[in-house]
Amino acid sequence: MKRRLSMGLGILAVAIAVPFASSTPVLANLQEAGEALVQQILQPQVKLALSAEKQVITTDAEGNKATAWEAIEGDVTVQPGDVLRYTLNSENAGDKPASNLVVTQPIPQKTAFRADSAKANGAELTYSIDAGQTFSAQPLIEETQPDGSVKMVPAPAEMYTHVQWDYSNSLQPMTTVRATYEVAVK
Known part of the structure; x- marks a missing residue:
């Protein structure tokens, strides 16, 4: 039962953190930088x-x-x-x-x-x-x-x-x- 509870709390923490991360400037900038890097890799040169x-x-x-x-x-x-x-x-x-x-x-x-x-x-x-x-x-x-x-x-x-x-x-x-x-x- 402890395992289920800790996994349940872990999933709940991730579910809460994802919307928070996208609204946090540092993490949002990191996400934008990652997306820009992916686009740069996929761009023609x-x-x-x-x-x-x-x-x-x-x-x-x-x-x-x-x-x-x-x-x-x-x-x-x-x-x-x-x-x-x-x-x-x-x-x-x-x-x-x-x-x-x-x-x-x-x-x-x-x-x-x-x-x-x-x-x-x-x-x-x-x-x-x-x-x-x-x-x-x-x-x-x-x-x-x-x-x-x-x-x-x-x-x-x-x-x-x-x-x-x-x-x-x-x-x-x-x-x-x-x-x-x-x-x-x-």
Whole structure:
């Protein structure tokens, strides 16, 4: 009978302590920290790696031109007209799919985006001409016509300030996607 009574009192103590524990700040914080840790463990872990290359055009003895890309590392001098290619690798190193992955890259100052140079496997491409505040597949600007009327026309690629890749499908664990774009030095 002693055993039943002590187990009964133990169960009663737990039943009383659980509501009390969740209302006690220290224990509630501990519970929140534990929940946050579990969520962190279950979250996707997307790693981003940005690299840049400079386009090099060579001419052989017969006058044939060949294009190659040299990695940019450390201090590199570029001249107006040089073409640079940026590559952004996005890897989901976690154990859970990464949904709603959107990657945005600014067009570096003193460069101009090269039209149709942005590529990405499986992403919807959009562009900004207002410092990344809004994005569109084809940004438009107002153009005044000879008769004084205003017409919306595609913005020139030189006006682009950002490029954005929206991966509508989830990025599965241990999967990498690659996005590239080119700019010309002004």
